[in-house]
Amino acid sequence: MTYCVGMVLEKGLVLMSDTRTNSGVDNISVFRKMFTWQVSGERIITVMTAGNLATTQAVVSQLEERMKEPGERENAILQSPTMFQVATEIGKLLRDIIAKRQNANGDRGRGKFTASIIIAGQINGMEPRLFMLYPEGNFIEASLDTPFFQIGETKYGRPIIIRGYDRQMSLEDGVKLLTVSFDSTLKANLSVGLPLDLQVIERDSFEVSHQHRMSADDPYFRSISSSWGDALKHAFHSLPDYSFKQDGQ
Amino acid sequence: MTYCVGMVLEKGLVLMSDTRTNSGVDNISVFRKMFTWQVSGERIITVMTAGNLATTQAVVSQLEERMKEPGERENAILQSPTMFQVATEIGKLLRDIIAKRQNANGDRGRGKFTASIIIAGQINGMEPRLFMLYPEGNFIEASLDTPFFQIGETKYGRPIIIRGYDRQMSLEDGVKLLTVSFDSTLKANLSVGLPLDLQVIERDSFEVSHQHRMSADDPYFRSISSSWGDALKHAFHSLPDYSFKQDGQ
Numbered sequence: 001m002t003y004c005v006g007m008v009l010e011k012g013l014v015l016m017s018d019t020r021t022n023s024g025v026d027n028i029s030v031f032r033k034m035f036t037w038q039v040s041g042e043r044i045i046t047v048m049t050a051g052n053l054a055t056t057q058a059v060v061s062q063l064e065e066r067m068k069e070p071g072e073r074e075n076a077i078l079q080s081p082t083m084f085q086v087a088t089e090i091g092k093l094l095r096d097i098i099a100k101r102q103n104a105n106g107d108r109g110r111g112k113f114t115a116s117i118i119i120a121g122q123i124n125g126m127e128p129r130l131f132m133l134y135p136e137g138n139f140i141e142a143s144l145d146t147p148f149f150q151i152g153e154t155k156y157g158r159p160i161i162i163r164g165y166d167r168q169m170s171l172e173d174g175v176k177l178l179t180v181s182f183d184s185t186l187k188a189n190l191s192v193g194l195p196l197d198l199q200v201i202e203r204d205s206f207e208v209s210h211q212h213r214m215s216a217d218d219p220y221f222r223s224i225s226s227s228w229g230d231a232l233k234h235a236f237h238s239l240p241d242y243s244f245k246q247d248g249q
Numbered sequence: 250m251t252y253c254v255g256m257v258l259e260k261g262l263v264l265m266s267d268t269r270t271n272s273g274v275d276n277i278s279v280f281r282k283m284f285t286w287q288v289s290g291e292r293i294i295t296v297m298t299a300g301n302l303a304t305t306q307a308v309v310s311q312l313e314e315r316m317k318e319p320g321e322r323e324n325a326i327l328q329s330p331t332m333f334q335v336a337t338e339i340g341k342l343l344r345d346i347i348a349k350r351q352n353a354n355g356d357r358g359r360g361k362f363t364a365s366i367i368i369a370g371q372i373n374g375m376e377p378r379l380f381m382l383y384p385e386g387n388f389i390e391a392s393l394d395t396p397f398f399q400i401g402e403t404k405y406g407r408p409i410i411i412r413g414y415d416r417q418m419s420l421e422d423g424v425k426l427l428t429v430s431f432d433s434t435l436k437a438n439l440s441v442g443l444p445l446d447l448q449v450i451e452r453d454s455f456e457v458s459h460q461h462r463m464s465a466d467d468p469y470f471r472s473i474s475s476s477w478g479d480a481l482k483h484a485f486h487s488l489p490d491y492s493f494k495q496d497g498q
Contacts, residue, residue: 155404184408231484
């Protein structure tokens with residue numbers, strides 16, 4: 001499994017992904033699931049992937065035209081005029097790769113090879129945008145009502161984002177929120193694993209404003225993981241107490 | 250879907266279940282998923298059910314021998330010498346009911362009609378016990394390492410139980426913890442719904458020590474739901490802040 005989150009804040013985009021891939025529980029590896037392309041001062045585009053690893057790697061390789069000689073490669077999404085076009089291109093690629101692999105494997109391939117993708121970025125002259133792509137190639141865009149997308153093992157880490165999100169929060173607080181969400185997920189599910197890739201894209205910077213890989217010995221991750229337990233206990237004890245008398249029994 | 254949790258504390262058992270059943274999103278109903286049988290001063294046994302409603306209702310009906318005349322009914326689990334025997338009996342019943350229905354429907358029935366059950370209780374002279382039954386009829390028992398079981402839509406509400414559980418906590422705090430876990434789940438998933446059924450079985454009481462149905466306008470549920478949001482935000486802001494400078498960038 002996988003866990004990736006993309007979040008839109010007033011000040012920019014905050015993205016985080018884990019790096020664990022597993023086929024069963026005895027075949028785990030570390031693979032990067034966050035990929036970035038940028039033209040400094042003009043555009044930045046980052047994708048995060050969940051699902052079949054051969055599929056998602058094929059999407060990234062074909063975007064970069066790695067089948068061609070290095071000198072002849074041309075990345076279509078670096079030419080797309082809008083983020084909407086970028087999402088359309090990647091969606092088409094994703095659907096085609098899945099369909100090809102499924103058809104090649106007939107009945108055995110049905111329902112396999114699927115993947116989901118989060119696309120985040122900004123092109124000069126336009127707003128920062130965030131999309132979630134489905135295996136069918138279609139996609140939805142984040143809005144004021146739904147300002148974040150999760151893919152992969154999404155449930156454990158969802159309640160804290162729902163409760164903690166605030167569009168006006170600082171980018172640093174956005175990182176803090178996602179770190180807590182990932183920590184909750186890691187504590188409950190073996191298929192999501194460290195290290196985590198973090199990326200922050202400040203509005204109108206058109207570049208990676210900050211990126212960092214959090215490993216198990218990362219001091220910030222460790223401090224969140226240990227203090228969140230205490231903070232939650234404190235929060236819990238601050239709640240009103242239940243009384244067995246309340247309903248007259 | 251469904252959400253039920255059973256938790257063993259030093260002082261007794263705390264159980265909570267939701268009441269929503271749905272077939273699609275446009276066919277929702279309220280059904281009780283918590284059932285209790287007791288012989289005052291001798292034993293108390295409570296089951297909570299998740300999965301196919303016809304299956305779980307059949308289990309409860311057959312336990313109570315509702316196919317017989319009222320005067321001839323005899324509930325086998327009220328005679329079982331140990332909680333282990335109770336779990337074995339109910340497990341056998343569950344497996345047989347599922348198998349019968351699947352066989353009667355051939356290929357179309359495969360994988361349908363399944364259900365899971367949590368069994369909690371205490372028989373005089375023995376410890377309070379908690380079991381989780383699988384559709385295959387086998388079961389596991391809670392231990393010091395794994396002192397709670399969840400069935401149904403378990404993921405959203407799991408991190409807070411992992412973080413908040415303490416075997417020594419009061420039964421009232423156990424209720425508070427489960428209320429928070431259910432609130433997190435309700436906020437994130439439509440297939441789990443109010444009202445909630447709560448039951449507390451104090452150690453060596455051999456009876457229902459407290460039970461309560463929490464509806465949407467229950468003052469305690471409302472106070473937890475609203476103050477948990479604030480408490481979480483406060484906990485979140487008490488955490489160490491992230492700094493973009495930390496890794497020297």
